[in-house]
Amino acid sequence: MLFNSLSFIFVFFPIFIIFFIFIDKTKKNLFYLSFASIIFYGIWDIRFIPLLIGSILINYFIILNINKLKIKKSFLYIGIIFNLSILIFFKYSYFIVNDILYFNFNVLNKIILPLGISFFTFQQISVLVDAYKGKVKNYGFIHYFSYVSFFPQLIAGPIVRFNQLNNQLLSQKKEKNLSWSNINLGICLFIIGFFKKVFFADNFGLVVDNYFIIISNKGTLHSFDYWYLIYNFALQIYFDFSGYSDMALGIAKTINIKLPINF
Numbered sequence: 001m002l003f004n005s006l007s008f009i010f011v012f013f014p015i016f017i018i019f020f021i022f023i024d025k026t027k028k029n030l031f032y033l034s035f036a037s038i039i040f041y042g043i044w045d046i047r048f049i050p051l052l053i054g055s056i057l058i059n060y061f062i063i064l065n066i067n068k069l070k071i072k073k074s075f076l077y078i079g080i081i082f083n084l085s086i087l088i089f090f091k092y093s094y095f096i097v098n099d100i101l102y103f104n105f106n107v108l109n110k111i112i113l114p115l116g117i118s119f120f121t122f123q124q125i126s127v128l129v130d131a132y133k134g135k136v137k138n139y140g141f142i143h144y145f146s147y148v149s150f151f152p153q154l155i156a157g158p159i160v161r162f163n164q165l166n167n168q169l170l171s172q173k174k175e176k177n178l179s180w181s182n183i184n185l186g187i188c189l190f191i192i193g194f195f196k197k198v199f200f201a202d203n204f205g206l207v208v209d210n211y212f213i214i215i216s217n218k219g220t221l222h223s224f225d226y227w228y229l230i231y232n233f234a235l236q237i238y239f240d241f242s243g244y245s246d247m248a249l250g251i252a253k254t255i256n257i258k259l260p261i262n263f
Contacts, residue, residue: 001043003190003247004197012040013251020255030146030169037149041115044155048114051086056148058082059124060141066131067138079128083121090117116155120148127162136162143169152251156244158262168257179256186253193246196239204236 001008016036023032042049062079066072090113127144130136138144147166153159211229214221221229245262252259 001040003244003251004194007043012043017254030142033151034142034146034149037146037151037154040151041149041154044115045112048112051114051117052120052149055083055086055120055124056145059128059148060144063127063131063136063144064138066128067136072132076128076132080125083125083128087117087121090114119157119159120154123159124148126159130162139166139170150252150257152248152257153259156241156248158245158248158260160259164260165257182256183254186250189250189253190247191250193243193248193250196243196246198243201236201239201243204232204239207232208236 001012003009019032019036020029023029038049038053041052059079059082062075062082065075066079090111093111127136127147143166144162146169147160147162148154150160150165208229211221211225211232241262249259249261
């Protein structure tokens with residue numbers, strides 16, 4: 001599910017906020033936030049929920065061992081290799097096997113890239129490194145799970161350090177009061193991000209797609225056309241990430257969570 005989709009704007013997010021208002025205990029907030037994040041991720045493709053949950057479970061087990069055992073560096077290496085292996089398999093296995101090793105395994109072309117895998121993989125690697133440096137305190141599995149699966153930044157960032165987000169989750173009052181100023185600011189940020197994504201990024205994308213269609217059909221382009229294509233593609237990428245990050249910041253702000261500004 002994408003933030004700019006009608007199902008998110010008019011169904012998922014309003015329901016999420018309504019239930020969030022009536023859940024007034026911090027630990028219940030985290031359970032609800034984790035559950036909502038899994039639902040959000042599963043709506044895109046339910047088959048990848050086990051991948052996300054499995055990745056979180058294994059990384060949490062590794063973090064526990066980094067905190068408890070003396071062989072911290074070994075578990076750090078194991079964790080990094082584990083995370084990068086998953087990322088390489090889903091993103092680069094076809095390229096490595098078919099284009100570099102020249103094996104004709106076309107079945108690898110059917111691999112679907114899980115949404116947000118780069119973000120939740122590198123985010124968990126950052127926790128492993130912080131745990132190795134002694135900067136991560138174990139507050140329990142639900143805190144770690146809600147940190148990794150936090151849906152506003154799950155699929156497109158921004159990548160947030162564990163203490164930066166977890167401290168905000170911990171600092172929420174037992175009797176939670178929603179801040180209407182934060183809600184207003186969050187909605188404004190979401191609208192700004194939505195405008196960047198739909199008006200700028202998508203329109204630049206149409207220009208890029210048209211040029212790629214001409215190129216794929218072996219059409220003739222002049223040097224000016226290529227420069228214009230590069231210009232539009234760069235702006236499409238920028239406004240796509242910038243808009244999506246603003247929407248993520250806005251959604252998080254409505255529940256009193258401050259994410260770092262990327263753009």
